[in-house]
Amino acid sequence: MPINRRVAAEVWIVLGLSLGQSAVYALVAIAARLTAGTPLAEQTATLNASRSERPYLDLVYQLLGIGFALVPVALALYLLSDHGRSAVRLLGLDRGRPGRDLGHGVALAAAIGIPGLAFYALGRALGITVEVQASALDTHWWTVPVLLLAAFQNGLLEEVIAVGYLYQRTRELGWDRVRFVVASSLLRGSYHLYQGIGPFFGNVVMGVVFSWFYTSPRFAAGTGEERRGRVAPLVVAHTLLDVVAFVGYALVPAEWREALGIR
Structure with missing residues (x-):
């Protein structure tokens, strides 16, 4: 099998085990919602649902879900770590620039967070966005730590797969920067x-910002041919969002949450 076909097959397999699979389910879900006979504005999506009425069993299910969701990340890093190179360093997940990574991550979160909330509010007003229930977990001692882990899991999974891994492999397929940004952003939105x-x-816009940032020479690390983007700031930003x-939605006044359609 020619190398480009092998790489393409690998990409489809990795996506099929992770975000591509989620995209297919999401397409089926939106088709079901649009044909349900109930307006989108009157429907609800729950992001973190309880999986058992028994608290400790629920905790086990939550931790298992988070752990297994990160397996595709481990697979992507393993596949990129050929010929003795470190995929962690290649994608910029190492601790080489903690201060800059944190600063860039916070800046990206601020740049995306406010417009993202505006997109959501506009979508609710236009009736094209469902009411999002950010967390349906009961209140336990482990609720907040689990939600924090879930946030980190989302950030690591999406940014490593949809940005870092996909960029490395599409470069090997001969894609240019614009083609990668479009593909990564549409995947994120889907x-x-x-x-x-x-x-x-809203997520397509986020994808454009994140993938453009990652591929921008201005924010690359290293010198000469060793210059490369860093996923760490994207993980920080996504986790913060x-x-x-x-968790932070609970601190928002109830009347504000009601106006935005957040529960």
Whole structure:
């Protein structure tokens, strides 16, 4: 099998085990929602649902879900770590620039967070976005730690697969930067379609910003041919956004949450 066909097959397999699979389910979900006879604005999507009425069994299920969701990340890193190179360093997940990574991550979260909330509010107003229930977990001592882990899991899975891994492999397939940005952004939007049309467009915009940042020479690390993007700031930004969505929403006044359609 020619190397480019082998790489393409590998990409489809990795996506089929992770975000591509989620995208297919999301497409089916939005089709079901649009044909349900109930307007999207009157439907609800739950991001973190309880899996058992027994608290400790629920905790086990939550931790298993988080752990197994990260297996595709381990697979992608393993596949990129050929010929003795470190995939962690290749994708910029190492601790080489902690201060800059954190600063860039916070800046990206701020740049995406406010417009993202505006997209959601607009979608709700137009009736093309479902009501998002950020967390349906009962209140236990482990609820907040699990939500924080879930936020980190989302950030690591999506940014490593949809940005870092996909960029490395599409370069080997001869793709240019623009083609990668479009593909990565559409992928990101597609697996959020279960939340409605509004979140699709909002996440496409987020995908454009994140993938453009990752491929920008201005923010690359290293020198000469060793210059490469870093996924770490994207993971930081994504984790912060999800922490606010999963945990911080409870600090928002009830009347504000009601106006935005957040529960």
